[in-house]
Amino acid sequence: MASGLQHPATDAQDGGAVTVISVDAMGGDRGPAAVVAGLGLSAAKHADVRFILHGDRAILTPLLAAQTGLADRVTLVHAERVVTMNDKPSQVMRHGDGTSMWSAIDAVKTGAAQAAVSCGNTGALMAVSMVRLRKIPGVNRPAIACLWPSRNPGGFNVMLDVGAGVEAEAEDLLQFAAMGASYARNGLALARPRVGLLNVGTEEHKGRAELKVAHERMEEAAEAGGFEFVGFVEGGDIPGNRVDVIVTDGFTGNIALKTGEGTAKLISDFLREVFGSGLLSKLAALLALRSLKTLQRRIDPRRVNGGVFLGLNGTVVKSHGSADETGVAAAIGLAIQLARSGFVDRLAARVASTVKKSADDPVGEVGAKS
Amino acid sequence: MASGLQHPATDAQDGGAVTVISVDAMGGDRGPAAVVAGLGLSAAKHADVRFILHGDRAILTPLLAAQTGLADRVTLVHAERVVTMNDKPSQVMRHGDGTSMWSAIDAVKTGAAQAAVSCGNTGALMAVSMVRLRKIPGVNRPAIACLWPSRNPGGFNVMLDVGAGVEAEAEDLLQFAAMGASYARNGLALARPRVGLLNVGTEEHKGRAELKVAHERMEEAAEAGGFEFVGFVEGGDIPGNRVDVIVTDGFTGNIALKTGEGTAKLISDFLREVFGSGLLSKLAALLALRSLKTLQRRIDPRRVNGGVFLGLNGTVVKSHGSADETGVAAAIGLAIQLARSGFVDRLAARVASTVKKSADDPVGEVGAKS
Numbered sequence: 001m002a003s004g005l006q007h008p009a010t011d012a013q014d015g016g017a018v019t020v021i022s023v024d025a026m027g028g029d030r031g032p033a034a035v036v037a038g039l040g041l042s043a044a045k046h047a048d049v050r051f052i053l054h055g056d057r058a059i060l061t062p063l064l065a066a067q068t069g070l071a072d073r074v075t076l077v078h079a080e081r082v083v084t085m086n087d088k089p090s091q092v093m094r095h096g097d098g099t100s101m102w103s104a105i106d107a108v109k110t111g112a113a114q115a116a117v118s119c120g121n122t123g124a125l126m127a128v129s130m131v132r133l134r135k136i137p138g139v140n141r142p143a144i145a146c147l148w149p150s151r152n153p154g155g156f157n158v159m160l161d162v163g164a165g166v167e168a169e170a171e172d173l174l175q176f177a178a179m180g181a182s183y184a185r186n187g188l189a190l191a192r193p194r195v196g197l198l199n200v201g202t203e204e205h206k207g208r209a210e211l212k213v214a215h216e217r218m219e220e221a222a223e224a225g226g227f228e229f230v231g232f233v234e235g236g237d238i239p240g241n242r243v244d245v246i247v248t249d250g251f252t253g254n255i256a257l258k259t260g261e262g263t264a265k266l267i268s269d270f271l272r273e274v275f276g277s278g279l280l281s282k283l284a285a286l287l288a289l290r291s292l293k294t295l296q297r298r299i300d301p302r303r304v305n306g307g308v309f310l311g312l313n314g315t316v317v318k319s320h321g322s323a324d325e326t327g328v329a330a331a332i333g334l335a336i337q338l339a340r341s342g343f344v345d346r347l348a349a350r351v352a353s354t355v356k357k358s359a360d361d362p363v364g365e366v367g368a369k370s
Numbered sequence: 371m372a373s374g375l376q377h378p379a380t381d382a383q384d385g386g387a388v389t390v391i392s393v394d395a396m397g398g399d400r401g402p403a404a405v406v407a408g409l410g411l412s413a414a415k416h417a418d419v420r421f422i423l424h425g426d427r428a429i430l431t432p433l434l435a436a437q438t439g440l441a442d443r444v445t446l447v448h449a450e451r452v453v454t455m456n457d458k459p460s461q462v463m464r465h466g467d468g469t470s471m472w473s474a475i476d477a478v479k480t481g482a483a484q485a486a487v488s489c490g491n492t493g494a495l496m497a498v499s500m501v502r503l504r505k506i507p508g509v510n511r512p513a514i515a516c517l518w519p520s521r522n523p524g525g526f527n528v529m530l531d532v533g534a535g536v537e538a539e540a541e542d543l544l545q546f547a548a549m550g551a552s553y554a555r556n557g558l559a560l561a562r563p564r565v566g567l568l569n570v571g572t573e574e575h576k577g578r579a580e581l582k583v584a585h586e587r588m589e590e591a592a593e594a595g596g597f598e599f600v601g602f603v604e605g606g607d608i609p610g611n612r613v614d615v616i617v618t619d620g621f622t623g624n625i626a627l628k629t630g631e632g633t634a635k636l637i638s639d640f641l642r643e644v645f646g647s648g649l650l651s652k653l654a655a656l657l658a659l660r661s662l663k664t665l666q667r668r669i670d671p672r673r674v675n676g677g678v679f680l681g682l683n684g685t686v687v688k689s690h691g692s693a694d695e696t697g698v699a700a701a702i703g704l705a706i707q708l709a710r711s712g713f714v715d716r717l718a719a720r721v722a723s724t725v726k727k728s729a730d731d732p733v734g735e736v737g738a739k740s
Contacts, residue, residue, distance in 0.1 A: 088575065151636065163570055166578050200533055200624040205458065208536050208621060235628025239636040248625075251578060254570040255622055256629045258605025263633040266521065266609040271641075 018050055021335050022113035024104035025055030026082040027120030029322045032059055035119060038328025039074070040067040045329070046336055052107050054079050054100040079103045085321065089123035093131050101125060105132045108314040114339035115315035117306075117331050119323055125316065126164050126309060133314040136348045138355040141165055141172040142311035143250070144318065145183050146257060151241040158184050158193075159238060161250035162257045162307060168249035170213035173197065177218050178354035179310040180245040181227035182347040186338060187308070188244070192226060196233030196243035198252060206232065214247075225354040306331035308338065311351075315344055388420055391705050392483035394474035395425030396452040397490025399692045402429055405489060408698025409444070410437040415699070416706055422477050424449050424470040449473045455691065459493035463501050471495060475502045478684040484709035485685035487676075487701050489693055495686065496534050496679060503684040506718040508725040511535055511542040512681035513620070514688065515553050516627055521611040528554050528563075529608060531620035532627045532677060538619035540583035543567065547588050548724035549680040550615040551597035552717040556708060557678070558614070562596060566603030566613035568622060576602065584617075595724040676701035678708065681721075685714055 023039055025032040032055055039051060050073050053060060057078040064070050079100035083092050096102045101120050107113040109132050118125050126142070135142060143161035150157040160180045161168065168176065177195045184193035197214055199207040204215065215231065222229040233243050238256060248256070305327040309316040315338045319331035338344075393409055395402040402425055409421060420443050423430060427448040434440050449470035453462050466472045471490050477483040479502050488495050496512070505512060513531035520527040530550045531538065538546065547565045554563035567584055569577040574585065585602065592599040603613050608626060618626070675697035679686040685708045689701035708714075 086573075149636070151639075166570060198625060200536060200621055203456075235625040235630075236632035236635070238629055239632050251570055252622055252625055255568060255605040255618075255626055259608055259626045259629050260605075260633045262606035262609050263630045264637060265606070266519070267634060267637050269521075 019046075019048065019336060019339050020050045020052060020107075020113040021332060021339065022052045022104045022107035022116040023054065023332065024100050024116070024118035024120055025053050025060055026079070026100040027084065027118065027321075028319070028328075029085075029119070030324060032056070033063055034323065034325050035328050036060065036063040036067065037325035038323070038332060040070060041325055041329035042332040042336070043067075043070055043073055045333070049073075049336055051075070052077055052104075052113050054103040054107070055082075056080075056100075077103055077107070083120050083124045083128075085121050087121060087124055089121070089127035092121070092124035093127040096124065096128050102128050102132070105129055105314075105316065108316070109133055115317065115335035117317045117319060117328075117335050119319040119321055119328065119331075121321075122163060122307075122318055125318055129309055129312055129314070129316045133312040133316070135311055136313055136344075136351060138348075138351045139175055139179075139311035141168060141175070142309055143176050143179060144307040145180055145310055146307045147187075148238055148246075148257075148260065150239045152244060153241075154188050154190070156188060157238065157240075157244055157246060158188065159246040159248070159253055159257065160310065161248065161253050163250045163254040164309070165250040167251060168210070170210045170217055173210070173214040173247055173249070174217045174221055175311070175351060175355065176247045177227065177229075177245070178221070178225040178351050179347055180247060181225055182350045183308060183310060183343075184244050185226070186341040186343045186346060187334070190244055192228055193244040194230050194242070195222070195225075195227045195245045195247060196230045196237060198238075198246055198248035198256070199232040199234065202232045202234060204232070218247075221354050226350060306334040308334065310347065313344065313348075315339060389416075389418065389706060389709050390420045390422060390477075390483040391702060391709065392422045392474045392477035392486040393424065393702065394470050394486070394488035394490055395423050395430055396449070396470040397454065397488065397691075398689070398698075399455075399489070400694060402426070403433055404694050405698050406430065406433040406437065407695035408693070408702060410440060411695055411699035412702040412706070413437075413440055413443055415703070419443075419706055421445070422447055422474075422483050424473040424477070425452075426450075426470075447473055447477070453490050453494045453498075455491050457491055457494055459491070459497035462491070462494040463497040466494065466498055472498055472502070475499055475684075475686065478686070479503055485687065485705035487687045487689060487698075487705050489689040489691055489698065489701075491691075492533060492677075492688055495688055499679055499682055499684070499686045503682040503686070505681055506683055506714075506721060508718075508721045509545055509549070509681035511538060511545070512679055513546050513549060514677040515550055515680055516677045517557075518608055518616075518627075518630065520609045522614060523611075524558050524560070526558060527608065527610075527614055527616060528558065529616040529618070529623055529627065530680065531618065531623050533620045533624035534679070535620040537621060538580070540580045540587055543580070543584040543617055543619070544587045544591055545681070545721060545725065546617045547597065547599075547615070548591070548595040548721050549717055550617060551595055552720045553678060553680060553713075554615050555596070556711040556713045556716060557704070560614055562598055563614040564600050564612070565592070565595075565597045565615045565617060566600045566607060568608075568616050568618035568626070569602040569604065572602045572604060574602070588617075591724050596720060676704040678704065680717065683714065683718075685709060 025035045052075045054077045081099040083099045083101045104116045105128050108116045144164045145160035146162045147156040181193045184190045218229045307318040317331050317335045395405045422445045424447045451469040453469045453471045474486045478486045514534045515530035516532045517526040551563045554560045588599045677688040687701050687705045
């Protein structure tokens with residue numbers, strides 16, 4: 001483990017002792033009450049995990065006291081200031097010291113915690129994470145990965161980048177492929193994830209120039225990256241079962257993610273209208289209650305709450321700003337799972353081998369196929 | 371009407387006489403039988419419309435004979451060759467003469483028909499339409515516009531470009547705004563459509579450089595373009611009621627469209643599973659049958675089948691390749707509606723005034739606000 005010696009908490013966790021998650025209590029749309037309630041749900045489920053909670057002590061102390069059994073498992077770290085949804089990332093990066101967000105990330109930097117969770121401003125969280133945790137060697141552009149309900153046996157696909165940046169060169173897309181595959185191995189337990197490159201058609205001549213280059217690079221790098229490259233995929237494949245990891249730039253990924261969420265919301269509202277109108281429909285809805293709840297659970301965005309920042313020296317999970325306690329608990333649960341798998345070090349190793357293998361290729365290797 | 375004198379059929383239609391639609395019978399995934407059946411549905415609904423059908427006479431003659439009352443309303447034009455889904459657009463553009471697609475577009479060029487419909491290869495159809503119909507003055511990049519089920523009173527939003535190109539500069543996006551607004555006026559009967567620019571956030575500092583420039587240009591051009599500019603919108607707004615026309619580049623739009631379709635399909639499959647499992651659920655589904663059918667109708671992609679090519683000297687409607695007879699009939703219905711409204715000439719006039727107004731602005735006008 002490359003950085004283990006400077007991280008006492010990580011060492012303790014390696015010995016099976018304690019997983020510690022750093023949680024930013026402020027900055028979400030529903031305020032600290034939703035975050036502390038979510039932390040309560042998560043703590044009840046994971047009895048062996050400890051938490052560091054960052055925010056205004058005067059607000060958080062009574063909220064914590066209202067949850068049973070949290071007192072001796074949560075360390076409260078007071079932070080005077082809060083990053084709001086309107087703060088510019090560049091400003092927060094320069095002057096964010098003293099905010100709960102900055103403090104939450106710093107706990108990962110010092111090794112006090114193995115992963116951080118925040119519901120705050122995405123751009124600011126990425127900026128603070130970049131400046132405090134730094135990129136891992138070989139990564140030019142970090143990415144945010146999300147889970148997407150799908151037809152796959154595991155029920156989810158991974159898509160990245162969904163909004164760390166607004167563009168990506170071929171080389172960035174190759175790194176996204178390696179990082180996304182590593183996330184699918186550690187987050188979804190897939191031995192050899194299938195990676196696809198998002199495009200407007202599956203034929204090799206289609207799409208933008210950088211995608212054609214990235215297509216070639218991914219074919220070369222798939223073996224070293226431990227993934228299977230399935231080539232170009234289309235928007236319709238994002239919730240499908242052709243692919244486990246969908247690679248795209250942060251602009252396209254963000255729009256696809258929000259389009260999918262918006263479409264699901266529209267249909268679910270229509271469904272509610274339909275079953276709310278007329279006596280027969282209401283009776284039918286009553287009879288079908290359990291089935292409808294199953295459906296709702298399957299497409300509930302709160303269950304897959306948590307965008308993971310990939311490519312940094314530390315695990316950061318971004319929860320939806322509007323997450324309620326169920327959503328916050330899902331994001332904390334994801335952070336726990338990744339902290340326990342030693343995800344960051346595994347990802348770094350995989351990126352190093354993928355990028356190196358790919359960079360070596362044009363020069364040619366003795367014994368390698370030309 | 372700029373080009374009216376060379377278009378006898380259009381003149382006839384202006385006089386209230388005959389609307390003629392040119393239909394490519396070949397190249398769809400379900401073959402000519404689905405196209406002819408869709409034409410039959412459409413003909414039954416629009417008793418005053420005539421059709422020109424392009425394709426293999428030996429195949430089409432018996433299909434037409436099987437439909438009652440079509441014989442004297444359809445002119446069959448024999449075409450030896452078919453454009454397949456695998457043909458490259460550049461090849462079809464150079465050597466597509468003699469295909470049913472080329473012949474269908476030519477009927478609009480000569481004025482024999484006012485609009486063309488095809489289920490064939492999108493890239494090839496756009497290439498043939500460009501080379502035969504040519505772009506209208508002031509348009510640099512044509513676009514494909516689609517209808518999207520939404521919360522708006524009319525039930526639909528317009529999005530463009532969904533795949534004519536793979537990128538767009540600020541000036542192209544401005545033209546898309548003018549063209550999309552004109553389509554919403556003529557296709558959705560909205561007097562002053564609300565236009566939004568698709569981005570990863572609604573704050574003005576967000577997104578790619580060309581979007582910031584396009585944002586400024588649209589603010590300036592809104593009045594001349596006859597639309598209200600609502601600023602940046604996000605993926606979640608595409609099925610929403612904040613906006614009527616969503617403007618984006620062809621790459622992003624195509625991915626958003628297919629992501630939305632894929633998400634709707636996923637949920638509809640889940641719904642079917644849910645109502646297919648267990649006796650209570652089946653009974654519930656039976657009771658709720660009418661409600662579920664209402665929902666299905668509301669989100670049925672076949673009802674909104676038809677991407678319209680904007681920016682050319684002629685109306686071309688691209689039907690889904692996999693469209694069945696209901697889908698084909700919807701695409702033909704859209705072509706009829708646009709042909710009757712004299713859409714192409716209205717759009718050309720609006721683009722001319724928008725682009726001119728916008729180009730004039732930087733120089734400053736006497737009496738204009740600075």
